[in-house]
Each structure stands twice: as structure tokens, then as C-alpha cells.
Amino acid sequence: MRRVPGMFRTFGVFTQKCFSGSSANPRFQSMNSRRKRNSVRKASAIEDIVEPRKIQHVTQATAGMEEWIGSLDSTSINMLLDEFMRRPMVRQLAKENGINDKLFMRAFKSFREYCTPKDLSSVDAALLILLSDISKGDKDCEMLYPFFLDHSKQVFPHLEAMDDLRIISDLTRPHNWYPEARSITRKIFFHAGPTNSGKTYHALKRFGEAKSAVFCGPLKLLAAEVFNRTNELGIPCDLVTGEERRFAKDNHHPSQHLSSTVEMLSTQMRVEVVVIDEIQMLRDEQRGWAWTRALLGAAADEIHLCGEPAAIDIVKKLLEPIGETVEVRYYERKSPLAIGDKAIESYSNIEPGDCIVCFSKRAVFFNSKKLEENGIKPAVIYGDLPPGTKLAQAAKFNDPDDECNVLVATDAIGMGLNLNIKRVDPIMNVGIAPTYDQIETFSFHLPQASFVRLLDLFVSVCSVSDHFFICTVYDMRELAVLIDQVPLPLKVRYTFCTSPLNTDDKRTAAVFVKMARRFSTGQALTYDWLIDMLEWPPKPATNLNELALLEQNYEILDQYMWLSMRFPDMLPDEPRVREASKLLDKMIQEGVESFMSLISVAQSESKEPRASNSQSEKVSKSSEKTKKSSILEALLKRADISEEDLEQLRDELNKKKT
Ligand SMILES: Nc1ncnc2c1ncn2[C@@H]1O[C@H](COP(=O)(O)OP(=O)(O)OP(=O)(O)O)[C@@H](O)[C@H]1O
Numbered sequence: 001m002r003r004v005p006g007m008f009r010t011f012g013v014f015t016q017k018c019f020s021g022s023s024a025n026p027r028f029q030s031m032n033s034r035r036k037r038n039s040v041r042k043a044s045a046i047e048d049i050v051e052p053r054k055i056q057h058v059t060q061a062t063a064g065m066e067e068w069i070g071s072l073d074s075t076s077i078n079m080l081l082d083e084f085m086r087r088p089m090v091r092q093l094a095k096e097n098g099i100n101d102k103l104f105m106r107a108f109k110s111f112r113e114y115c116t117p118k119d120l121s122s123v124d125a126a127l128l129i130l131l132s133d134i135s136k137g138d139k140d141c142e143m144l145y146p147f148f149l150d151h152s153k154q155v156f157p158h159l160e161a162m163d164d165l166r167i168i169s170d171l172t173r174p175h176n177w178y179p180e181a182r183s184i185t186r187k188i189f190f191h192a193g194p195t196n197s198g199k200t201y202h203a204l205k206r207f208g209e210a211k212s213a214v215f216c217g218p219l220k221l222l223a224a225e226v227f228n229r230t231n232e233l234g235i236p237c238d239l240v241t242g243e244e245r246r247f248a249k250d251n252h253h254p255s256q257h258l259s260s261t262v263e264m265l266s267t268q269m270r271v272e273v274v275v276i277d278e279i280q281m282l283r284d285e286q287r288g289w290a291w292t293r294a295l296l297g298a299a300a301d302e303i304h305l306c307g308e309p310a311a312i313d314i315v316k317k318l319l320e321p322i323g324e325t326v327e328v329r330y331y332e333r334k335s336p337l338a339i340g341d342k343a344i345e346s347y348s349n350i351e352p353g354d355c356i357v358c359f360s361k362r363a364v365f366f367n368s369k370k371l372e373e374n375g376i377k378p379a380v381i382y383g384d385l386p387p388g389t390k391l392a393q394a395a396k397f398n399d400p401d402d403e404c405n406v407l408v409a410t411d412a413i414g415m416g417l418n419l420n421i422k423r424v425d426p427i428m429n430v431g432i433a434p435t436y437d438q439i440e441t442f443s444f445h446l447p448q449a450s451f452v453r454l455l456d457l458f459v460s461v462c463s464v465s466d467h468f469f470i471c472t473v474y475d476m477r478e479l480a481v482l483i484d485q486v487p488l489p490l491k492v493r494y495t496f497c498t499s500p501l502n503t504d505d506k507r508t509a510a511v512f513v514k515m516a517r518r519f520s521t522g523q524a525l526t527y528d529w530l531i532d533m534l535e536w537p538p539k540p541a542t543n544l545n546e547l548a549l550l551e552q553n554y555e556i557l558d559q560y561m562w563l564s565m566r567f568p569d570m571l572p573d574e575p576r577v578r579e580a581s582k583l584l585d586k587m588i589q590e591g592v593e594s595f596m597s598l599i600s601v602a603q604s605e606s607k608e609p610r611a612s613n614s615q616s617e618k619v620s621k622s623s624e625k626t627k628k629s630s631i632l633e634a635l636l637k638r639a640d641i642s643e644e645d646l647e648q649l650r651d652e653l654n655k656k657k658t
């Protein structure tokens, strides 16, 4: 696949063509999301989530108790309960009360246990009298139903609050969540066209002309670039991202122009123009909610959307219920762009200005090495790199005098890639996320439930209409599981769990838990405390593992800054942490600069037989033929190359041999 990834064009780059490093079965990732998630998730049924509460018997001393109990015993009670359970009327009534068959069996098991304790006198007296009457044939067993229902509600408290929970978690009318936007007759413009066609350029022109405006970008890097460019043009502009706030003047004099990441848009701030870039991202599994929220909630006279034509229909549908119409402006591509439809056939065909788009970091390493073997020194960009490093690599690629005139990058840096492919599959639904208030009200009704359980219940009960799907809750849950046992107020826990942290990495996840623990003790998270957990001062990377360690440390510092924006009193050392993160950024940059030597180290290391490595042992003991296929398979794993690539590699090796 050949394309120009979005962010480079904004640096004035016109690449000729881009290739995918691996064409078969690419694993698409959210462009800026650091978390890699399974793409298909299903809400669990509520009966699979809720845990029954144990109901305690109370010893009572009621006069005449022996007489009521009479000939009652566990056997007779069990018999009449069996009869109760079989009655269709009982099942029907239960369903009407939100107790489906599965839940019924769980509640009934608990009810049976309650009715048949060792000491029958500990059963509620009124129930005991009824049981006695039923067993004597004086009353029908269906009369047990009110007792059963009461018991079920005690065992499963959500039953009591079900109606309220349904109302709270009704996400079918998100338009109503933004009264400020609904008080305006907004004009919506959709700048549509292929990549590199000037969509953002035209929207930003309007941004610059307006008296007050907000730019919502998909990446910190783009927000920072718009911030810098706008100020360079003499228009004071502030910057807000998840981790940073910068002012053209100072915090007492906010500018009329603001550049931000889309999540940070305030739906209460009234302005003339809001630009929402890369609007097709509203279908993103993790971050889509932020675009949906911006689209429905931006409080501006003019909304300028930029993005793939594939998003036009869904945007129109989303705005239909509030009577807003969309004016579409189409653009043509400014420079020729070739998008390859297959993997690189030969590295010798690569020309200056090409971009190889890979689907994993390992594929970036693999392709960079291949290019180097062909005498080409590429610039390298992948998602885990800090923005400064990405910028520096982009600058090298852009600089006509620099020897790096080919770029190897993961799709994490561009967003059109996914969508170019998805374009033949128009966007059908968009992300939506519950608000904190909704989760809080939920917890009010279910005070016993842990936060993780609360999220599960929310997803299970909530309703969304056709055009929406729920995001964030799953990401939140992964973080929530980590800190479920840490005692934190709900709002703090919620905020911690909305951090954009990659939990796939055990080390960053462990630091996250430590941060939450320290927070829960009321002690400030200081620079010294934080730095103690990292290997500090950092050492320059001499191999890829060390480079990855620097990247993890960078992510940890980034997480600190993110939390510090939200809890400045508890995380007071943001300036020092930012300095430390700049240092890491520089070291990572240097690491990437000497990328080729790092790859060489990795290669030579991987060639050295290691006694402890059972896989190497196996390879060295196997036959010649197996040895080759094992190395190829190891390569396949390491470089994330496809079976097709592997086949091609085999052919190439065979050709070399002949
Ligand atoms: N009319 C124009 N005059 C001068 N430069 C332009 C014009 N239109 C676009 N450009 C420049 O062309 C490059 C690509 O434009 P832009 O970033 O707006 O593309 P885009 O359609 O938003 O692409 P993408 O979908 O990848 O975001 C930028 O460097 C931009 O400054």
C-alpha cells in the first residue's frame, strides 16, 4: 500500500508513494492510541456479572414458634419450593420483575438455602407461617412469590434499581447532553477529499480569520503544530493537550484561539469557529467518542469538519435529529500519490520520497534493516516514540539535504491509512462514551459494587441507538482492574481510569498501580518518588531493549504529566518531570539516530547461541532443513511479516543459491 501519511504533509512534505511493509492480514491500530485492544467486544449479560449477596439469618424468639413449625422440616419445605419453582405463573411474574431464567435459578438457589437452615426458627416468622400453611394444604405455593421477590432484591440489589439504572444509562439521545451547542444554530461544513488535498488547510484558513476559534486535532503533535503556526502568523493561540497547557501570553490572559487535542474540547466554551480534524476518527474503537462529542457538542457558530468522504453520510445522520444540515466541500489531491496494492517487491525499487507503512514496530526494524542493506538510510517513526523524536525524524525526512529521504513508519502516525481501506465500507456507527455523572449515579444505586463491576453493569444495562457503539468503558475497565483494590474516591478512580496509558506493558502498568496506591495514602507524588522507580539517570540505549526501556520511562513520565493536569496538588512536580521527559525524548532521539547500529546489535545478539535459550538449542540440534525453516519462522515472528512475505523470502533465498 502506498500513501502519504497525514502528519507529514503538514510539514510540507510531498512523498511520492508509500508501501506497506506487510500487505497480508494487516493488524490495524488506532492511530494515536497507545493501547492495543481486541476489536470485538460484547457486553456480558447482567446475570453473568452480578454476584449474589449472602443473606444472614436472624435468630428470633417469637412466641408460639414451635407450633407454626409443627411438622415442617427441610424435606417438606424443599418439596413445596420445587412446586413453586415449576409454576409458570411464578416464572412469568419473575420475568416481569427483571428476573430472567438464569437469574431466577440463582435467586431461587439462594431462597431455598434461606428457607432451609439447620434451625428453622431463624427463618422470618411470616414466611415460616406461610410455609407451614402451604405444607398443610391451606394455601397455594404461588403465595410465596412476594417473599421470593424480596429475597431476590436483597440478593441482587440491582433488581430494585433496574428502572433507574436503565434511565441513567440511556445513551440514545446524546444530542441532549450539550445544552450550549443546542442553543446555537450551527453551520456545519465538511471539507472532504483524499489525503493531501488541502482539507485541513482550508479549515485552518477559516480558523485564522475567526475572532475566536478552537482547533481539535487527533494528535498532540498536530495540535502543537497548529499552535506554533498560528502564533507565528501573529495570531495569539493557546495549546491544550491531555498532558500540557501552554499560553501565548499567560494563564490570566487566555487567547481567543486555542489549539487542542479533540478530547480536550470544552463543550461549554462558546466560540465563532471550531475545526474538527480527521472527523472519520469518530468510528475509532477507543477514541471515537471524542469526535462524536465534539461533533454534537462544539458550541460554535461554524463547525468545520475535515476528513474522509466516507464519514459524510454518518455525520449527516447524526445531525439529522437536531435539524442541522451539512455543506460538503470536495477537494482534489494536490500532488500525485501512488498507493501500492501489494507488499514491497524489491527494496532496490524504493525511491527518494517513499514511505513504507508498516503494521508493527518489529516490521519497522525489519524494513529499516533491509533498506540499509540496499544502501538507503531511512527516517523511522513508530507510535511509541515521543513527539520530539517523531518531529526530528520527520524533519530529517523533509530536509532535501539530509541523507534520510525514505521513511519507514507504522500506521500509528497517519490516520488515513485505515480509512482509505475502510472507505469501501462506509462508516455505519460512531463511538460514544458515558459521562462521569452517569457512572456516579450508577454507583449511587449500587453502593456495594466495585468500580469494575459498575462498568460491567453499565455496559450490560445501557442502551445506545443504531448509529452508536460504546467506547472507553473497555479501556477504563483494563485500568480499573489494576487498581480495583486501591481505596480511592470514585471521581479519582474514574479519572485514573481514563488515562491514556498502555497497560500491555507490565512495567508501566505496575507504576500506574503504585501511583494510585500512593495517591490513596494522601501523600504527594513527587519527582523524587517517581524517579526512584525508574532507572535514573537514563543511560543511552545500546540495543533495542534499552531503547524500549527509555520509551517506557517516557510513557511513565507522560502519565505523570497527564495526572498532574488533573490533580496538580497531588502531583506537584510537573515542571521537573517535563524536563526529565525532554531529556528522555532527546536520548530516544539519539537512540533512533543510531538505529541501524542498534538493529545490528539485535541481529548479532540473536545470532549468538545462548545456552539458556531452549529455542536456540532446538534449532542447533535440528537438521539442516528444519534449521532454515525455523530461522525463517523466527524471523516471521520477529518482523511480523506475512506468510506471503515469508514465501517470497524463501524464493529469494533459493534464487540466491542458484
Ligand atoms: N491552497 C493551498 N495553498 C497552499 N498550500 C496548500 C493549499 N492546500 C493545501 N496546501 C498544503 O498542502 C499540504 C496538504 O494539505 P492538508 O494538510 O490541508 O491536506 P489534507 O487534505 O488535510 O490531508 P489529510 O487528509 O492527510 O489530513 C499542506 O502542507 C498544506 O499547507
Ligand SMILES: [Mg+2]
Pocket (backbone or CB within 6 Å): 006, 199, 200, 201, 277, 278, 306
Ligand atoms: Mg488534514
